[in-house]
Amino acid sequence: MLLVAGLNAHYGRAHILRDMALEIGAGEVMVLLGRNGAGKSTTMKSIIGLLRPTSGRVLYGGRDIAGEEPHRVARSGVGYVPEDRRVFADLTVMENLEVGRQPAREGQRAWTPARLFELFPNLGRMRDRPGGRMSGGEQQMLTIARTLMGNPRLLLLDEPSEGLAPVIVEQMAAAILALKAEGLTILLAEQNPHFAGGIADRATVVEKGAVVWSGSMAALRADDDARRRYLAV
Amino acid sequence: MDSVLPQLLTGLATASSLFLVASGLTIIFGVTRIVNFSHGSLTMLGAYIGWSILTRLPRDPAWFALGILLTALATALIGVLIERVVLRRVYRAPELFQLLATFGVVLIVQDATLWLWGAVELPLPRPRWLRGFVEVAGGRFPFYDLVLIAIGPVVLGLLWLVMNRTRWGTLVRAATLDREMVAALGVDQRRLFTSVFALGAGLAGLGGALSLPNASANLGIDLSVITDAFVVVVVGGLGSLPGAFVASLLIGILQAFGIVLVPKITLVLVFLVMAVVLVFRPNGLMGRPQAEAREAALAAPVVRAAPPALRWLGAVALVLAVLAPFGAGDYYLTVLTDACVAILFATSLHFMMGPGGMASFGHAAWFGIGAYAAGLLLHWAGAPMPLGLLAAPVAAGIVAALFGWFVVRLSGVYLSMLTLAFAQIAWAVSFQWVEVTGGDNGLLGVWPPDWARSPRVTYWIALALSVGVALLLRRALYAPYGYALRAARDSAARAQSIGLDVARLRLVALVIAGAACGLGGAIFSYGKGGVFPTYISIPHSVEALLMVLLGGLQTVAGPIVGALVYTGLADLLVRSTDLWRLVLGAVIVLLVTAFPEGIAGAARRLWLRGREA
Ligand SMILES: Nc1ncnc2c1ncn2[C@@H]1O[C@H](COP(=O)(O)OP(=O)(O)OP(=O)(O)O)[C@@H](O)[C@H]1O
Ligand SMILES: [Mg+2]
Numbered sequence: 107m108l109l110v111a112g113l114n115a116h117y118g119r120a121h122i123l124r125d126m127a128l129e130i131g132a133g134e135v136m137v138l139l140g141r142n143g144a145g146k147s148t149t150m151k152s153i154i155g156l157l158r159p160t161s162g163r164v165l166y167g168g169r170d171i172a173g174e175e176p177h178r179v180a181r182s183g184v185g186y187v188p189e190d191r192r193v194f195a196d197l198t199v200m201e202n203l204e205v206g207r208q209p210a211r212e213g214q215r216a217w218t219p220a221r222l223f224e225l226f227p228n229l230g231r232m233r234d235r236p237g238g239r240m241s242g243g244e245q246q247m248l249t250i251a252r253t254l255m256g257n258p259r260l261l262l263l264d265e266p267s268e269g270l271a272p273v274i275v276e277q278m279a280a281a282i283l284a285l286k287a288e289g290l291t292i293l294l295a296e297q298n299p300h301f302a303g304g305i306a307d308r309a310t311v312v313e314k315g316a317v318v319w320s321g322s323m324a325a326l327r328a329d330d331d332a333r334r335r336y337l338a339v
Numbered sequence: 340m341d342s343v344l345p346q347l348l349t350g351l352a353t354a355s356s357l358f359l360v361a362s363g364l365t366i367i368f369g370v371t372r373i374v375n376f377s378h379g380s381l382t383m384l385g386a387y388i389g390w391s392i393l394t395r396l397p398r399d400p401a402w403f404a405l406g407i408l409l410t411a412l413a414t415a416l417i418g419v420l421i422e423r424v425v426l427r428r429v430y431r432a433p434e435l436f437q438l439l440a441t442f443g444v445v446l447i448v449q450d451a452t453l454w455l456w457g458a459v460e461l462p463l464p465r466p467r468w469l470r471g472f473v474e475v476a477g478g479r480f481p482f483y484d485l486v487l488i489a490i491g492p493v494v495l496g497l498l499w500l501v502m503n504r505t506r507w508g509t510l511v512r513a514a515t516l517d518r519e520m521v522a523a524l525g526v527d528q529r530r531l532f533t534s535v536f537a538l539g540a541g542l543a544g545l546g547g548a549l550s551l552p553n554a555s556a557n558l559g560i561d562l563s564v565i566t567d568a569f570v571v572v573v574v575g576g577l578g579s580l581p582g583a584f585v586a587s588l589l590i591g592i593l594q595a596f597g598i599v600l601v602p603k604i605t606l607v608l609v610f611l612v613m614a615v616v617l618v619f620r621p622n623g624l625m626g627r628p629q630a631e632a633r634e635a636a637l638a639a640p641v642v643r644a645a646p647p648a649l650r651w652l653g654a655v656a657l658v659l660a661v662l663a664p665f666g667a668g669d670y671y672l673t674v675l676t677d678a679c680v681a682i683l684f685a686t687s688l689h690f691m692m693g694p695g696g697m698a699s700f701g702h703a704a705w706f707g708i709g710a711y712a713a714g715l716l717l718h719w720a721g722a723p724m725p726l727g728l729l730a731a732p733v734a735a736g737i738v739a740a741l742f743g744w745f746v747v748r749l750s751g752v753y754l755s756m757l758t759l760a761f762a763q764i765a766w767a768v769s770f771q772w773v774e775v776t777g778g779d780n781g782l783l784g785v786w787p788p789d790w791a792r793s794p795r796v797t798y799w800i801a802l803a804l805s806v807g808v809a810l811l812l813r814r815a816l817y818a819p820y821g822y823a824l825r826a827a828r829d830s831a832a833r834a835q836s837i838g839l840d841v842a843r844l845r846l847v848a849l850v851i852a853g854a855a856c857g858l859g860g861a862i863f864s865y866g867k868g869g870v871f872p873t874y875i876s877i878p879h880s881v882e883a884l885l886m887v888l889l890g891g892l893q894t895v896a897g898p899i900v901g902a903l904v905y906t907g908l909a910d911l912l913v914r915s916t917d918l919w920r921l922v923l924g925a926v927i928v929l930l931v932t933a934f935p936e937g938i939a940g941a942a943r944r945l946w947l948r949g950r951e952a
Contacts (some may be wrong), residue, residue, distance in 0.1 A: 154523055180525035192520040196511045204506060205513045208525045256525050 107132040107291050108153070108260055113162030113172070115152045115315075122148045123159070123315040125315070128293070130260075135292040138308035138325075139299060139337060145315035146295035147189055150262045154186040154291075156177045166260065168319075183211060185258025189265045189295070195238030199229055202248055206255035214257055215288075222251040225281050240245045243274035260282050260291045267301045279304055299337055303327070311336045344478055346595045352484040354591025355491030356550050360564055361571035361583045362498060363542030369515040369578030370535045372573070373426060373437045374752060377444035379565030381540045385414045385547025386556035387452055390461045393551065394733035398466035410548040411541045418540020422533050428932040430532070435698050436754070439888045442881050445561060446924030453558060454918065462555040468612040469552050480746070483552050490549065494542070495584050502580070511535060514577055539752055562877050566763055570609060573756045574616050576626020585624055608758045617757060618745050646946070649896060664795040671795040674910050676866045679801035681902035682858030685886035686809045687852040689898035692887060694816055695848035697747070698755045698827030701762025702856060705735045707875030709857025711769060714782040714870035724787045728861050735857025741799045742847040747842050766875040781871035785864045801862050808855050813895050815851065826847055865875045882909075889930065891941070 108130045115123040123145050130136045138146045151157040153164055155176040164172040171179050180186065194202050203219050210216035223230030226247040232240065237248060246266055253261065266282070267275045282305050286292060296302040302309065302323075309326045311319040319332045326332065360947045364378045389410040397404040397544065421444055429437045471482040502508035512520045514531055522528050547560065571590055574583030590609055597605035616937065622628055663675055688702045712734035713727030722730070746757050777780065791797060815821050827834040827841040834841050863869045890901025908926070912919035934941040 156519060156523060176519075176522040177525050177527045180523055186523045188520065188523070192517055194516045194520075196516060197513055201509050201513075204509050205521060205526070206524045207506075226371065252524065 107134075107167065108293070109163070109165040110149070110247035111155065111163045111165075113149070113152060113159050113164065115148055115157055115159045117148075117157075121315070123162075124317060126152075126162070126312070127317055128310055130291055130293060132291055133286075133289050134308065135286050135294060135306045137302040138295045138311045138312060139297070139302065139309055140312040141297070141337075144312045146312060147264055147316070149312070150186065150264050150293070150295060153179070153262060154184060156186075159222060180256060180258075181208060183257075183259040185253040185256050185261045187250050187261065187263045187266065189252045189268060191242075193240070193245045193247045193248050193252075196236055198234045198236055199240075199248060200233050202252050203255050206252035208256040210257040211259065214259075217254045217257055219255075225254075225284060226251055243270050243278075246270060246274075246278065247281075247295065254285075258290070258316060260293065261285065262293050262295075264295045265297065265299055266294070267296065275301060299326075299333070342790075344476060345480065345593065346490065348475075348480055348484055348598055350592035350595030351491075351588070352487040352591075353594055354587040355487045355489075356546050357544075357567055357571050357591055358491045358587035359494060359546030359566045359582055360543050361575070361587055362494065362580055363539035363546075364568045365572045365575070365578055365580060365583045366498075366511070366542075367536055367539040368572070370433075370511055370518065371426070371430065371532050373430075373441065374434070374755075375426075375539070376438055376441040376565060377421060377448065377561075378441075378543050378568060379561040379563070380445050380448035380766055381414050381418060381543035382547035382550075382564045383452060383556075383558070383560035384417060384448060385410055385544030386551055386554075386560055387456050387461070387547075388413050388544070389548030389551050390556045391456075393463060393548075398464075400468060402665055403425065403469075407545065407548045411545040412545070414544025415537040415541035417839075418536045418543075419533055421540070422536040425928055425932070426536070427529065427532070432931070433892075435692075435884065435888055435892075436931050438700075439884060442694070442885075443924040443927035443931065445565075446920040446927070448924075449558065449561065450918050450921035450924070454921075456556070458558065460555045460557040463551040465552055483788075487549065487553075491584070491587070494545075495580065498580055507534070566759070566877065569756050569759060570613050572623075573753060573760075574613050574623055576620075576623030577752060579623070579625040579627075582623055582625030606771070607764050609701075610764045610767075612759065614745070617749060617753060621749050621753060623753075634820070653896065657806065660806075661799075664798060669794045670723050670855035673866065674797045676794070676798045676801045677863075677910075678903055678906040679798070679805040680859045680863045680866070681886060681906045682805045682899050683808055683855055683862070684883050685898035685902040686805075686812050687855035687859070687888065689881045689887045689890075689892065689895075690855070690926065691848045691852040692823050693892040693897075694821060694828065695845060695852070697758075697845060697849065698751075699852075699880070699882075700755050700759035700877075700884070702758070702852075703875045703877075703879040703881050704758070704765045705739060705764055705853040705856035706860035706863070706879070707762075707769060707870075707872075708738050708853075709735045709860030710864040710870045710874050711776065711782075712857065713861035714785045714864050715775070717785055718782050724791060724865055727865070728858065731861030732854035732858040735860070736854035739850045739853025740846065743846045743853075747845040747849065759877070762875055762877070762880055766872055769872040769875055776870075776872075779872060781869050783869045785870055786868045788866045791865075797866055801866065804858060804862060808858060809899060812851070812855065816895065820844070820847070825855050885927065 108128065109129040110126060113123050113126040115120070126145070126149055128136070132309070138149065140146050148157065152159045154176070155174050158173050162172060163170050165183065166184060169182070171182065194205065197205070198283070200219065203222065228244055229247055229251060232244070237245065241246065250263070250266065263282070266278050271277065279301060282292065294302060294306060306323050308322050309320065309331070310317055313336060318336055360378065360382050364375060367373065367375050367378070388406065392409055393403065393406040396406045424438050425444060426437070429440045454540070457677055469483050470478040473485055489747050502512060510521060510526055514528070518528060571583055571586045574589065575584070575586030589612070592613060593609060594605060597608045601608060616624060664672060667675065684702070687705070688699060691697045691699060709731035712731045716722035716727050716730055742761055748756055749757060770778055772778070786792060787797060791800060822846050823839050825835070827839055827844045831841045860874060863874070886901040886905045887898045888901070889904055890897030890899065909923065912922055914950060916922060
C-alpha cells in the first residue's frame with residue numbers, strides 16, 4: 107500500500123532523513139521505533155507533504171506522491187495525526203471534526219461524528235467544548251477522530267500515547283486495535299515499545315534518519331541485542 | 340449637550356464605513372497572514388466603480404442598492420485577480436516582501452485609476468431620497484447616515500453567521516489558527532485563500548461604494564483609508580472581527596468628537612489612542628498573541644560579509660562618485676545628491692530592520708524630524724547649516740528614544756504598524772501646525788550658506804556624510820553590539836537567558852537608525868531649499884522599504900544597491916513616462932515574485948554559484 111524508498115529530507119541545511127525506506131501492506135500495522143530525534147516525525151511529515159523531501163520516492167497505491175501538496179496527499183486517502191495534536195483551540199469538537207471531513211472513497215463506510223463518538227465516548231460528551239479547553243488525552247482522541255473524518259485508508263499516527271495517563275493509553279490502544287479491525291492500514295510512530303507491542307504486526311527501527319532494523323514484532327521481541335542497542339531507554 | 344447626539348450619529352456612521360473596510364482587512368490577515376496594503380486601493384476602486392455604475396442606473400433606492408452590490412461583486416473579482424496574479428506567489432516569502440508586493444499593487448491601481456477615470460474628483464449626484472432628513476429626538480438627521488449606521492451591525496451579523504454557521508467559515512477560522520494543519524486534513528489552501536480574498540475585497544469595495552453619497556471618488560482614498568483601516572485593525576486586534584467592530588466604533592466616535600473639540604489634532608488623538616491601547620494590550624483589544632508562523636524561522640536574514648571582489652567594486656564606485664562632479668552636469672548632480680540621501684535613508688532602515696529585526700512602515704518620520712529640526716532652526720533662529728546638520732540627527736535620535744521606549748517590546752506586525760502610526764502623527768503635526776511649520780506650504784528658503792551653495796559642493800557634503808555614516812553603521816554591525824543585536828533578533832528568549840538586555844539593544848538600534856535617517860532629512864532639505872510635510876508621507880516611508888527590500892536584507896551592501904537602483908529607476912521613470920507609478924508598481928511586483936531575496940541577494944547567489952561551478 108505504501109512504499110517509501112531512498113527518501114532524503116532536510117530542515118534548512120540539516121540532513122535529517124538519509125535514504126529512509128519502508129514498506130507497508132494493506133491492512134497492516136507497522137510501528138516506527140526510535141529514540142528522540144531519530145526522524146520518525148520527519149518521515150511522516152515527508153509522506154503527508156508538510157515537508158518536501160529532497161529526493162526519493164513515496165509510492166502510495168502505486169502512485170508517487172513524494173513532494174505533492176499536503177491537501178492532495180490527504181485527499182488521496184492518507185490521514186495524518188501530528189504528534190503535537192494541533193487541535194484547533196477556538197473550534198468546538200464538532201467544528202474540529204467538520205474541518206477534517208472529506209467524502210468517503212468507494213466501498214468505504216464513511217466515518218460520522220456518531221460513529222467516532224462510539225470509538226471515543228469521551229468526545230461525545232463534549233461536542234460543544236472548544237478544543238483549547240480539553241485535557242491532553244481528550245485532545246489526542248479529538249485529533250485522531252478529526253483525521254478519521256477524512257476517511258483515510260492509510261493512517262499516519264505520530265506518538266498517540268505520548269504524555270498520556272496509563273488508563274488513557276489503554277483506551278487509545280483499544281481504539282487503534284478497533285481501527286485495525288476495520289481494515290485500516292496504520293503507520294505508527296512510537297517510543298514506547300510496550301504500547302507498540304500490543305498493536306503492531308511489524309516494526310521498523312530508525313536511527314539518525316535511516317533504517318537500522320526491520321522485521322516482525324515477534325522477531326523484535328526475540329532479538330535482545332537489537333532491542334538493547336536501538337531501543338534501550 | 341445639543342451637539343452631542345448629532346456628533347454621536349456622525350461618529351457611528353463613520354464607524355460603519357470603517358468597519359466594512361477593516362473587517363475585510365482583518366479577515367484576510369487572519370487567514371493569509373498578509374498585511375494587505377492594497378486593501379485601500381480596493382476601497383478606492385469600489386468608489387470609482389460604484390460611481391460609474393450608480394451614475395448609469397435609475398436613481399431610486401432599489402437600483403442604488405443593486406448598484407452597490409454589483410460594485411462589491413466587481414471589487415471581489417478584482418481581489419481574486421490580485422490574489423491569483425500577485426499574492427499567490429509570495430505566501431511563502433518573508434512578511435515584508437508580501438507588503439512590498441501589495442504596495443506594488445497600490446501603485447498600479449493608482450495609475451490605472453487615474454488613466455481610466457481621470458484626475459478630477461467624482462462626486463455622486465445625490466437624488467432627493469439620499470439627501471433626506473429624519474427627525475430623531477427633536478433633531479434632524481441625514482437619512483443616509485442612519486442607513487450607514489444600520490449597515491455596520493448588519494454586516495457584522497452576516498459575517499458572524501458565515502463564519503460560525505457554514506463549513507467555509509469553519510475552515511476559515513481553522514486556517515486562522517493553523518493553516519498547515521488544515522491543509523494536512525485535505526483542504527486546498529489556495530482556493531480557501533482566494534475565496535477569503537474575494538470576500539475581503541468585496542467588503543472593501545462595499546465600503547468604498549457606500550461612502551460615495553457623503554464623499555466622492557478621488558485618488559486620495561487608497562492611502563487615507565488604509566491608514567484608518569490599519570489603526571482599526573491594530574486597535575481591535577489583528578484577525579478579530581468583533582475587535583474590528585469595537586475599534587471602528589471607538590475610532591469613528593473619537594474622530595467625530597475630535598473634530599468638534601480639538602480640530603487641529605484629531606489625527607494625533609486617534610493615533611495616541613492607538614498607542615495607548617497597544618501599550619496596555621500589545622495584541623489589541625480583542626487580539627491574541629500571534630503564533631509565529633512555523634516556517635518563518637528559516638527565512639531570518641543573516642548579514643554576511645561581502646566577498647573581496649565586491650569590496651573592490653565598492654572602492655572603485657566610491658572613487659568614481661567623488662570624481663563625478665567633474666563629469667556630470669548640474670541636473671545629474673542633484674540626482675546624485677538625492678542618491679546619497681537615499682543611501683542614508685535605506686542603510687538606516689536596514690540597520691533596524693535587518694540586524695535589528697524591527698520592520699518600520701514609517702521610517703520617513705525620522706527623515707522628516709531631521710529635516711524640520713534643521714529647517715526650523717534656520718527659520719526661527721537663523722542657525723547655519725553645520726548646526727542644522729548636527730541638530731537633525733540629535734533631534735531625530737531623541738524622538739526615536741522617546742518613541743522607542745514604548746514600542747521596542749512589541750513584536751512583528753504591531754511594531755511595524757505603530758511606526759506607521761507614529762509617522763502619521765508626525766505628518767499631521769507638520770501639516771496642521773501651520774503657525775510653526777508653515778503647514779502644507781512648508782518652510783522655504785532652507786538653503787546652505789554661500790560657500791556650499793553650488794550643486795557640486797552640496798553633493799560632496801552629501802557624499803561624505805552618507806558614506807561616512809554607512810561605514811559607521813557597518814562597523815556597528817560587526818562590533819559586539821551588532822552580534823548581540825542579531826542574537827536578540829533571532830531569539831529574544833535565548834538572548835535574554837545569556838544576559839542580553841533585548842529591549843535596550845533594540846532601543847539603541849532604533850535611536851541609531853533614527854539619527855542617521857534624520858541626518859539624511861537635513862541634507863535633503865538643504866539640497867532642495869525647503870522642508871515639506873510630504874517628507875513624512877506614507878509613500879515616502881514606503882520608498883525606504885522599497886530600497887531596502889530591492890537590495891535585500893541579507894547583505895550590508897544591499898540597502899546601498901537598493902537606494903541607487905531605486906533612485907535611478909524613479910528618476911528615469913518620472914522623466915520618461917506619465918505612468919511611472921504603474922511601471923514602478925509592475926517592476927516591484929515582478930522583482931518580488933522573481934527575487935524574494937532582493938537584487939543584492941540574488942546577485943550574491945548567482946556569483947557564488949558561478950564560483951562553485
Ligand atoms: N522544524 C525543525 N527544524 C529543524 N530541525 C528539526 C525540526 N524538527 C525536527 N528537527 C530535527 O530533526 C531531527 C528528527 O526529528 P523528528 O521530529 O523527526 O524526530 P522524532 O523521531 O519524531 O523524535 P521524537 O521521538 O522526539 O518525536 C531531530 O534531530 C530534530 O532536531
Ligand atoms: Mg516525533
